[in-house]
Amino acid sequence: MKRGSFEISLFWFLYMAGLGVIFPYLSLYLQKHAGLSGTQLGLALAMHPLMGILASPFWGQWADRTGRRKGALGLLAGGGAIGYAIVPFADGLFPLLLSLAFLSAFTAPAMAVASSLSFAVLGRGKSTDFGKVRVWGTVGYLLTILFFPYLAEIIGERPSDTGTASGLQLIFPVASVMSLLSALVLMRVPSGSALSLRARKEDLLLLLRQPSYIRLLTLAFFAFGLLAGPIVLFPIFVTSRGGTLETISQLWIPMLLLEIPLILFAGSGLRRLGARGLISAGIACDGARWLISALAPTLVWVFGVQLLHGVVVVGLIIGMQLYVEGEVPEALRVTGQTLLGTVMSLGSVLSHLWAGFALEHFGPNVPYFVSGIASIALGVFAWFFLRPRLPTFRFTVPPLVKNGQ
Secondary structure: OOOOHHHHHHHHHHHHHHHHHHOOOHHHHHHHOOOOOHHHHHHHHOHHHHHHHHHHHHHHHHHHHHOOHHHHHHHHHHHHHHHHHHHHHOOOHHHHHHHHHHHHHHHOOHHHHHHHHHHHHHOOOOHHHHHHHHHHHHHHHHHHHHHHHHHHHHHOOOOOOOOOHHHHHOHHHHHHHHHHHHHHHHHHOOOOHHHOOOOOHHHHHHHOOOHHHHHHHHHHHHHHHHHHHHHHOHHHHHHHOOOOHHHHHHHHHHHHHHHHHHHHOHHHHHHHHHHHHHHHHHHHHHHHHHHHHHHOOOHHHHHHHHHHHHHHHHHHHHHHHHHHHHHOOHHHHHHHHHHHHHHHHHHHHHHHHHHHHHHHHHOOOHHHHHHHHHHHHHHHHHHHHOOOOOOOOOOOOOOOOOOOO
């Protein structure tokens, strides 16, 4: 195992273990504890991608210009730990929005920076091994989803079937501890030249002139504009069909079980399908998942179709990250990943707003029906829109410079 691979794998495990108690329950917490309407819920959930738009370019450029990629990720994880601790104390819509904005300023850029750091730790020519590191994040996510209800019961605040505030509030301290632990683990990641590359200011302008990269950003905007809203509203959709908090937890099991082997073999999929094939399949499968869920007569059908979630993660998210990794020079890869994350956030803001509006005025099925049909069409379009083999960049970044030299 390459030096640093264990530490970065452990980071993914801990950091996403924290997300495993936040993401599945956050919309339900905001609805039941804060009493938000559908439109207000869309606005609150839009804080994460909105802050991603504002914060991600800063963190990406700072990491690339200074070469402090590991330090940037440590600050993001540590700041996220503080943000998680603050949210439960927000009383009222405006304080809640401010606390979510503070939290999101650190959590929104973190995944892109973590991915870039992982690629740097793995080294040149090893991007296909990314799945072997990233899979530990899914394992951590799955374990916390499975065991959080039992942890809450041991502490004496097991979430009830109706989602009482006491049980749901426990998600924030658990996530805070996990995020803090992940920041501490980063101190053990060894420094090296690939982690300390520096980019020039003018290189960003050259990056933004690359047609192939702009095509990816355009596709990412529309994909997340269709798909981000339905996934965060999923707990509300499930409870509208008669599900409970335990049902929500159980629904994530088929989502993640297939995701683990698919992530492990993402490198093989990349070699066979290419980034274009992975991305197209991811978008289309997410659309199929939501369309079938909207039309499903019972939750049993919803359970079964969640197996497509693994294809979505490998195709839509990891596929796009691998696309960037293969086309962007090393010294600009944090910027390339965070700029991709920024565009994803732009699309997500739009998605949260329209999905929240549709939930409030047309019912919980409509966001999934609309997203499903449109995303299947977009997945097919993506196959023709993205080039099968992207041209290499026509510029070079100057010799790698270590910090302090």
